[in-house]
Amino acid sequence: MEKAKISAYQLFVMIVLFELGSAVLVPIASGAKQDAWIAILVGMAGGFLLFGAHYRLYRYYPEITPIQYMQKLLGKFFGKLLAFSYIVLFMYFAARVLRDFGEMLLTFAYVETPLFIVNAMLIMVVVYAVIKGIEVLARTGELFFLLLYLLAVIGFILIVSSGLIELTQLMPVLEEGWGRVLKVVATETISVPFGEAVVFSMILPYLDNKDSGLGAGMFGLFVAGINLSIVMAINISVQGVEILTRSQFPLLTTVQSIQMAEFLERLDVFFMVSVIIGIFFKVSLYFYAAVSGTAILFNIKEPSRLVYPLGLVVLFMSITIASSYSEHIKEGLGLMAKTLQPFFLVLVPVFLLGIAYLKNRKKQA
Amino acid sequence: MPSFFKSKKRKARKRNNQHSQPPEFCQVIHPSLADQLDYIRNKTGSSTDIVIRKASFDEKLGIRTAIVYVEGISDKKTINDFLIESIIKNRELHEKHPKRDPFDILLDEVVALGDVAVHHQWDSIFQSLMAGDTVILIDGFSKALSASTRGGEQRSIEEPGSQVTVRGPRDGFTESIGTNIALIRRRIQNPDLWNEMMKIGTVTKTDVAIVYIKGIAKDEIVDEIRSRLKRIEIDSILESGYIEQLTEEHVLTTFPTYYHTERPDMVAGNLLEGRVAIIVNGTPFVLIAPALFIQFFQSVEDYYGRADIATALRFLRILIFFISIIAPASYIAGTTFHQEMIPTRLLIAIAAQRETVPFPAFVEALIMEVAFEILREAGVRMPRAVGSAISIVGALVIGQAAVQAGIVSPAMVIVVAITAIANFATPSFTVAISARLIRFAFMLAAATFGFYGIILGLVMLTVHLTSLRSFGVPYLAPIAPVIPSNIGDTLVRMPMWAQKKRPKLVASDRNETRVGDNQKPKPDESRGMKRTSEKNGGQT
Numbered sequence: 001m002e003k004a005k006i007s008a009y010q011l012f013v014m015i016v017l018f019e020l021g022s023a024v025l026v027p028i029a030s031g032a033k034q035d036a037w038i039a040i041l042v043g044m045a046g047g048f049l050l051f052g053a054h055y056r057l058y059r060y061y062p063e064i065t066p067i068q069y070m071q072k073l074l075g076k077f078f079g080k081l082l083a084f085s086y087i088v089l090f091m092y093f094a095a096r097v098l099r100d101f102g103e104m105l106l107t108f109a110y111v112e113t114p115l116f117i118v119n120a121m122l123i124m125v126v127v128y129a130v131i132k133g134i135e136v137l138a139r140t141g142e143l144f145f146l147l148l149y150l151l152a153v154i155g156f157i158l159i160v161s162s163g164l165i166e167l168t169q170l171m172p173v174l175e176e177g178w179g180r181v182l183k184v185v186a187t188e189t190i191s192v193p194f195g196e197a198v199v200f201s202m203i204l205p206y207l208d209n210k211d212s213g214l215g216a217g218m219f220g221l222f223v224a225g226i227n228l229s230i231v232m233a234i235n236i237s238v239q240g241v242e243i244l245t246r247s248q249f250p251l252l253t254t255v256q257s258i259q260m261a262e263f264l265e266r267l268d269v270f271f272m273v274s275v276i277i278g279i280f281f282k283v284s285l286y287f288y289a290a291v292s293g294t295a296i297l298f299n300i301k302e303p304s305r306l307v308y309p310l311g312l313v314v315l316f317m318s319i320t321i322a323s324s325y326s327e328h329i330k331e332g333l334g335l336m337a338k339t340l341q342p343f344f345l346v347l348v349p350v351f352l353l354g355i356a357y358l359k360n361r362k363k364q365a
Numbered sequence: 366m367p368s369f370f371k372s373k374k375r376k377a378r379k380r381n382n383q384h385s386q387p388p389e390f391c392q393v394i395h396p397s398l399a400d401q402l403d404y405i406r407n408k409t410g411s412s413t414d415i416v417i418r419k420a421s422f423d424e425k426l427g428i429r430t431a432i433v434y435v436e437g438i439s440d441k442k443t444i445n446d447f448l449i450e451s452i453i454k455n456r457e458l459h460e461k462h463p464k465r466d467p468f469d470i471l472l473d474e475v476v477a478l479g480d481v482a483v484h485h486q487w488d489s490i491f492q493s494l495m496a497g498d499t500v501i502l503i504d505g506f507s508k509a510l511s512a513s514t515r516g517g518e519q520r521s522i523e524e525p526g527s528q529v530t531v532r533g534p535r536d537g538f539t540e541s542i543g544t545n546i547a548l549i550r551r552r553i554q555n556p557d558l559w560n561e562m563m564k565i566g567t568v569t570k571t572d573v574a575i576v577y578i579k580g581i582a583k584d585e586i587v588d589e590i591r592s593r594l595k596r597i598e599i600d601s602i603l604e605s606g607y608i609e610q611l612t613e614e615h616v617l618t619t620f621p622t623y624y625h626t627e628r629p630d631m632v633a634g635n636l637l638e639g640r641v642a643i644i645v646n647g648t649p650f651v652l653i654a655p656a657l658f659i660q661f662f663q664s665v666e667d668y669y670g671r672a673d674i675a676t677a678l679r680f681l682r683i684l685i686f687f688i689s690i691i692a693p694a695s696y697i698a699g700t701t702f703h704q705e706m707i708p709t710r711l712l713i714a715i716a717a718q719r720e721t722v723p724f725p726a727f728v729e730a731l732i733m734e735v736a737f738e739i740l741r742e743a744g745v746r747m748p749r750a751v752g753s754a755i756s757i758v759g760a761l762v763i764g765q766a767a768v769q770a771g772i773v774s775p776a777m778v779i780v781v782a783i784t785a786i787a788n789f790a791t792p793s794f795t796v797a798i799s800a801r802l803i804r805f806a807f808m809l810a811a812a813t814f815g816f817y818g819i820i821l822g823l824v825m826l827t828v829h830l831t832s833l834r835s836f837g838v839p840y841l842a843p844i845a846p847v848i849p850s851n852i853g854d855t856l857v858r859m860p861m862w863a864q865k866k867r868p869k870l871v872a873s874d875r876n877e878t879r880v881g882d883n884q885k886p887k888p889d890e891s892r893g894m895k896r897t898s899e900k901n902g903g904q905t
Contacts, residue, residue: 009846109702109703109815110702110815118814121818122821125825128825128828129828132828132832133832139839139845140827140828140831141845142844142845143827143841143844266705266706268705268706269703269706269816269820272816272820276820276821277824280824
C-alpha cells in the first residue's frame with residue numbers, strides 16, 4: 001500500500017466517475033426494453049447492499065486491503081488463490097472496458113485506425129496516471145467530475161430544447177410486470193455497473209475519515225444510478241426501444257441527433273470528452289487495483305515498477321480477448337454475465353462477509 | 366570587580382602589541398597597520414576600485430588609521446562626511462584623553478553612522494567590505510571596525526515592466542534587496558513581518574532573504590524553504606531563477622512551481638495569504654512560494670477592481686490559456702479528421718482556401734507556428750531601433766505573401782494570429798511560455814489522432830498538473846482537492862467581504878480569518894422605499 005490519504009468527497013467523485021465510466025457508453029439493461037431505467041434503479045438498490053458488504057469488511061479490517069484480509073479469512077493458500085484471481089479479474093475487466101472503448105472509437109470516428117493504436121494511446125495515459133498514485137487520480141477525478149457535469153447539464157439542455165424527447169416512448173411502464181425487470185437486474189445491473197464497486201474495497205483503506213466511507217460511497221452510487229437511469233430514459237425517449245436495442249452505443253446516437261440553431265450539430269466531441277473521461281477513470285481504477293493488489297500479494301516494494309509491464313498485459317489482453325466486436329459482446333453476455341460477474345462481484349463478497357462475521361463474533365465472545 | 370577584569374584584559378592586549386608577530390596570511394588580523402593593508406592589497410590583487418585612505422588619529426602618539434572601501438558600491442558622500450571628516454576633526458579627542466582606548470573612542474564618538482560592527486576575522490571584514498561597507502583599521506589592534514555605507518549608483522524605483530496594470534500602485538522592485546524589503550515593509554507595517562537573510566553562492570556571496578509574516582505563514586513551509594535554501598551549494602546566484610531551479614520539487618515539468626513578480630503590492634498580498642517571499646539581491650524578481658496553478662491566472666488588478674468584472678476576466682484568462690494550447694491543434698484535427706463537425710459552408714470555404722496549399726494541415730500549421738515563434742524571438746532580442754522592421758516583415762511576409770504564394774491558407778493565418786494574441790494575453794509569462802511549448806505536443810497529437818489525441822492530451826495534462834506540488838501544496842488546490850472555504854478566489858473572485866478565510870493549505874491554521882463578520886456593505890437605511898426609522902424626518 002502506498003502512503004496516501006483520500007477524502008470522502010474524493011471517494012464519492014471516483015465512485016461516480018467509475019460507475020458512469022463505460023455504463024453510459026454501452027446499452028445496459030436493454031433487455032428490460034422501455035423499463036431499462038427501472039432496472040437500473042433496482043440494480044442500484046442491490047449495489048447499495050453489495051457496497052455495504054464491502055464497507056462492513058473494511059470496518060472489520062480497516063488497515064488492510066482485501067488481498068490481505070482474504071488470506072486472514074480463508075487461510076494462506078485459498079486466500080492467496082482468491083486474491084490472485086481478483087487481480088486477474090481486475091485486469092480482465094480493465095481490458096474489457098478498454099476494448100469497449102476502442103471499438104466505440106473505431107466505429108464512430110476512426111474507421112481506418114487499428115484498434116491496437118487507439119487502445120495503446122489510452123493505456124499510456126492510464127499508466128502515467130497510475131504511476132502517480134491514488135491521490136493524483138482522486139484529485140484528477142475532482143476536476144473531471146466538474147467538467148463531466150458541466151457537459152452533462154449542457155447536453156441535457158440541448159436535448160430537451162431540441163424537442164427530441166418523446167415521453168410516450170417510455171410507455172407502457174412495466175409492460176410485462178416485474179419479471180422481466182428483475183431478471184435483467186439479477187443478471188445484469190446488480191453486477192454491472194453497481195457490483196463493480198468491488199474495486200473500491202481496494203481503495204477504502206486510504207480513507208482519511210473511516211466513518212465517512214459508507215455515506216460517501218452510497219451517495220456516489222446513488223448519484224451514478226440516478227444519472228444512468230436518466231441517461232437511459234432519455235435514450236429510450238429519444239430513439240425508441242426498437243432502435244435502442246439494436247444500437248451499439250445509444251448515447252452517441254442520442255447526442256448525434258441534437259440539432260440546434262443551425263450550428264450546434266454533430267456534437268460528437270461533447271460525447272467523446274465525457275466518454276474518454278469516464279473510461280479513463282474506469283480503466284485507471286481497475287488497473288490501479290490490479291497493480292496495488294499484485295504489489296501487496298507478491299510483496300513488491302515499488303509498485304510503480306509493475307505499472308509498465310502490467311499495462312502492456314492489459315493492452316494485449318484488450319486486443320486478444322476477442323477476435324471481433326460481436327465476439328466481445330457475446331463473451332460479455334455469456335461468460336461474463338453468467339459466471340464471472342455473479343460469482344466474483346456478488347457471491348464472493350457476501351461469502352467473505354459471512355466468514356468475517358463468524359470469525360469476529362468468535363473473537364468477541 | 367568588573368573594572369578589575371577590564372584592566373586585566375587591556376594589559377593582555379598591550380602585551381600582545383609588544384610582541385609583534387611575523388605577518389602571515391591567516392584568519393587572525395595582524396595588529397600592524399602596514400601588514401593589514403598589505404594583506405588587503407594582496408587579497409584583492411591591488412584592484413583599483415579598492416580605496417585605502419590613511420589618516421592619523423593621534424599625531425603625538427602616532428596612532429594611524431586607515432579607511433578602506435570599495436568605490437562604486439559605497440556611498441562616497443557618507444564616507445567623506447561622517448567618517449573621514451569626523452576622524453580628522455576629532456584628532457584631539459585622544460590627545461585629550463590619552464588613557465582611553467583609541468578603538469573605543471573611534472567606536473563610541475567618532476564614527477557617526479548607525480550600523481557599526483567590530484570584526485576579528487578577515488573573512489567577515491572582506492564580506493562587509495565587498496558588500497559596500499567601509500572598514501576602519503587602527504594601527505596596533507587586531508580587530509577592525511566596519512560602518513555601513515552601502516550605496517552607490519542604483520536604479521531608482523520605477524514602474525515594473527513585466528506586470529503592467531491600469532489601476533494599482535506604480536512602484537516596482539529594484540535590484541537592491543534593501544530597497545525591496547523596504548517596499549514590502551512600507552505596505553505591511555507590522556512587527557510580525559519577519560525576514561531572514563542568508564548568503565548563498567560560494568563566489569558571489571549573494572544576499573538572499575526569506576520574508577514572511579510570522580503567525581500567518583505556515584511554520585512548516587517556512588522551515589522547508591529555509592532548509593532547501595541552506596542545502597544549496599553553488600558558486601553563484603545571479604538571479605532568483607537560480608534559486609527556483611535549485612529548490613523546485615518537480616524537474617520534469619514546464620509549469621512553474623514558484624511565482625515571480627516585480628510588484629511589491631503583489632508580494633504584500635501574497636504574504637498576507639500566508640505565502641513566503643524569497644528576495645535575491647541583484648534582481649527585481651521576487652519569488653513567491655508555494656505557488657498554485659490558479660495564481661498564474663490572477664492579476665493584482667482583480668483585487669482592486671470590482672469582483673464581478675474580475676470573475677469575468679478570470680474566465681476569459683482560462684479560455685485564453687486553452688486557446689493558446691489547442692487552437693492550432695483543433696484546426697489540424699478539424700480539417701484532417703473531423704470534417705463532419707465543421708459547418709458545411711465553413712468547411713467548403715476552408716477546403717477552397719486549402720486547395721492550393723501543397724502541405725497537409727499539420728505541416729501548414731507547423732510552418733506558421735515556427736515562423737511565428739521565430740518572429741517573436743527576433744522581436745524580443747532585436748535592438749529597439751530596428752524592432753519595427755520585424756513587424757513589417759512579419760505582417761507582410763507571413764501574413765500576406767505566404768497566403769498569396771499558396772504556402773498557407775488564410776484560415777491558418779487567423780488561427781496562428783489568435784493563438785499568438787491569446788498567448789500574449791496570459792497574465793503570467795511563465796505559464797504562457799510553457800503553453801507555447803505544450804502547443805506543439807498537442808499539434809502532433811492532433812495530427813495523428815484528431816480530437817481523440819487532443820482529449821487524451823488534455824487528460825494527461827490534467828493528471829500531470831494534479832500530480833505537481835509546490836512545497837507540499839497540491840498544485841491545483843483549491844479546485845482539486847476542493848477546499849470549499851477558498852473556492853471564492855479561484856476561477857471566480859468573490860467580493861472582499863465574502864472571502865473570509867486565508868488559503869487553507871498555504872496559511873497557518875491559527876490565523877485563518879481575514880475579514881470580519883457582517884462586512885457586506887448595505888445601502889443607507891434612511892433612503893429608499895423601505896423606511897425602518899422615522900428619526901431623520903422627511904416623509905415618503
